[in-house]
Amino acid sequence: MPGEFASFVILKADHTAVEIRFSKVTGEISTAQKSWQLDHGTDEEVVIDKRAYPIERTKSNIKLVINGDLGTYYMKVR
Numbered sequence: 001m002p003g004e005f006a007s008f009v010i011l012k013a014d015h016t017a018v019e020i021r022f023s024k025v026t027g028e029i030s031t032a033q034k035s036w037q038l039d040h041g042t043d044e045e046v047v048i049d050k051r052a053y054p055i056e057r058t059k060s061n062i063k064l065v066i067n068g069d070l071g072t073y074y075m076k077v078r
Contacts (some may be wrong), residue, residue, distance in 0.1 A: 005021075005066055006019035006020055006021050006032075006063055007020055007022040008020040008074075009048065009064070009074050011036055011046070011048075015035055015036055015037060016033055016034070016035060017032065017033070017034050017035065017036040017048045017049075018031060018033055018034070019032045019034065020049070033073075034049040035048075035050055036048045036049075039052065043055075045064075046064050053065055053066065053073075054068075055062075056073070061075060061076065062075070062076040063067065063075050063076075064067075069077070
């Protein structure tokens with residue numbers, strides 16, 4: 001079974017998120033469609049389903065932080 005966090009996330013303009021999970025062990029690929037929103041609270045974050053991801057911005061990158069201590073994140077790619 002693929003892991004808890006998606007391997008890739010696609011945020012669509014209609015506020016649906018497509019999560020793609022890939023298991024390195026079995027080769028299994030699964031997808032799920034969920035809703036997302038941008039939360040402008042104290043710290044700006046993207047909320048996918050019920051999980052919040054803080055946003056980190058630099059000049060050329062946008063990251064959604066999964067775990068800051070472990071350095072895991074989703075990064076915007078073009």
